[in-house]
Amino acid sequence: MIQDLRIRFGIIGIVVLVSIFLVYPSLGPVPAFWSKYLPDNPVRLGLDLQGGLHLILEVQADKAVEAVVDQTASEAAAMMKDEKIRYSDIRREPSATIEIVLKDAEQAALFDQKVLDKLHNFKKISSTPVDRGIEIKLQMDPKSQESIKQKAVRQAVDTIRNRVDALGVAEPDVVIHGADRIIVQLPGLKEDLNRAIDIIKQTARLEFKLVDEKGDLNAALKGDVPVGDEVLYKIDRNPATGVVTKTPYLIKKQILMTGDVLTDARVHPDKMGRMIISMDFNRLGAQQFERITGEHVRERLAIILDNRVYSAPVIKDRISGGSAIIEGMFTPEEAHDLALVLRAGSLPAPVKILENRMVGPSLGADTIRLGRNAIVLGLLLVVAGMLIYYKWSGLVADVALVLNLLLIFAVMVSPGLRATLTLPGLAGVALTMGMAIDANILIFERVREELRLGKSPKAALDLGYSKAFSTIFDSNLTTILSALPLIQFGTGPIKGFAVTLCIGLIVSMFTALFVTRAIFDYAFQVKRIKSLSI
Known part of the structure; x- marks a missing residue:
């Protein structure tokens, strides 16, 4: 340990001054110059202390697997067209399976060579002759399915965090809980709670x-x-009249x-x-969009968001350039919210809200008051007990305890941690x-023994300290x-x-x-005390 008392008290003084400097913004409003030039981070309160929104979401990861299977089916169809394989x-079938019916059974070997070999996560599980053709079933590897589900949950966390950041919520907490659940905590969110929930849970799955x-639409209805x-x-909802029309x-x-x-x-x-x-x-995406529009000229391409059709224009020609538009009778806020979730990224799978709990700011204020009172009462009891039992040495321990707080x-509140x-x-x-x-009691009892x-x-x-x-x-x-x-x-x-522990x-x-030892050494070396009140 450092022997020079001036250095030791210098260290203690610097630590105390820096601590006061950091804690000061938490005590109330700071002057204008302080917030402009100096750190002004108050103690960051959690959801239970300042109120806000608490959500538990369940990611329906099976939907992510289905989307990958659909995408693979589309790729397989494109490859068969390129290789002149007639089907x-x-x-898509249940259990991550793709069913393909070839018109010519003799092309099965060509299919295996030119298409199946390129679908790395799929294997053939059956090949059944049918009228003038052959029915082939492909299934995704179980390990790949599990990997897609795990990736979907991780991607959902990142996407939700991006959306929350775009909302401007300070210090959100978005974490994975278990295999397919996500906990979202938005401390301090007191307004537009329903809007925040809608933005978070919206899949924004653009298809x-x-x-x-x-097909016969009337029969389908x-x-x-x-x-x-x-x-x-x-x-479509008319913003002026509020009339809603549904077109199947x-x-x-x-x-x-x-x-x-x-x-x-x-x-x-x-x-x-x-x-x-x-x-x-x-x-x-630009290449895919150009290929799709080129293959389906004079057909209608539906732009679908979360199972809702926004437009279904007729493809007049191959479209290059890598852009598209979504039309609809949006209000400005609806349009901006939709653009926000699209920019933040679509959720890889729908999410289901399992728990939706709002903590009011008044409850948080009551909790802070009760917690503060409990700490102050505990501090006073400890201070009094140490003074009574250990006398002057107890006072030294009490000083260290206040400094500890x-x-x-x-x-x-330090910038590097912000707990x-x-x-x-x-x-x-x-x-x-x-x-x-x-810790002080252990030291004092050792000193008493000596x-x-x-x-x-x-x-x-x-000897007591050592x-x-x-x-x-x-x-x-x-x-x-x-x-x-x-x-x-x-x-x-x-x-x-x-963290606080x-x-x-x-x-x-x-x-x-360190602190209590410096005080005792000061008493012995500078004040020259002859006895120890302990």
Whole structure:
């Protein structure tokens, strides 16, 4: 340990001044010059202390697998067309299976060589002769299915986080919970809660599918839907009158292209003043869109978002340039929200809200008040107990305890960490107070033992600190090691508790072993005390 008292008290003074400097913005409004030139980060409060929105979402990852199977079916159809392999039908079946009916059974070997070998995640599970052809079934590898599901959950977290950031919510918490669930916490969100929920849960799954103009729409509306088709609706709402009209379309289920290749989405009015959304595709998307429009000239291509048809124009010619538009009777806010979720990225699969809980700011204020009162009461009881039992030495421990609290909050608001204070975090602070004072108790009891053995006060103090050090260090280290998994894998309140506990334990090592020792050494070396009040 540093022997020079001036250096030791210099270190303590610098630490105290920096801590006050960091904590000051949390005590109230700061002057204009402070917020302009100096850090003004107050203590960041969690959802349970300042109110906000808490959601538990379930990612329907099976839908992501279905989308990949549809995309693969589209690619297989394009390859068969390029290789002059004639087929009468291709469609997705349950269990991640693609069913293909070739018109000529003799082309089965050519199909295996030119198409199947390029579909790396699929294998042939059956090959059955049918009238003047052959029916082939391909199934996705189970490991690939599981990989797609895991990727869908991770991508959903990133997408939701991007959307929340675009909403302007400060310090959101979006984490994976379990295999397919996501916890979303938006502290401080008090307005537009329903809008935030709509933006978060909206799949924004942009799909391009063909309209089945040969099928019987009227029969489909009565329940006789052709195999491989589905009925979707275009919903228009007149902004002036509020009248809603629904137009049915008979749509082929096969997905030709998705919004995964989207790079930008912008809102602007058309010549009639209606809001439209312009979309740009990346290089791969531009190539796909050009190929699709070239192969289906004079057919209708439906632009579908979350199973809702927005437009179904007739393809007049091959379209190059990598752009498209979404038309609809949008209000400006609806158009901007839709562009926001498209820019942030579509969810790879729909999400289902399992829990939707709003914590009011008044509840958070009550929690802060009760937590503050509990900490203050605990602090007063500990201070009084130490003064009564350890006399002047107890006062030294009390000074270190108050400094310990100051340092905890200073570390929490430091720019490099910016930890969140939650209700369990307040419990962690209270627990740390007890563990910090416990370190001083271990030292003082060791000193008392040495005094009873006839050692001088200075020698007893030296031996007390040296013998108690290993016990204090080992105890705090094992507690920190047990809390680290909670920081790594815990969410929200659990993580908040572990963070404050670890910060408090590290800080208590400084206050209990360094600060109190400096005060005692000052008393012996400068004040020349002859006895120790302990």
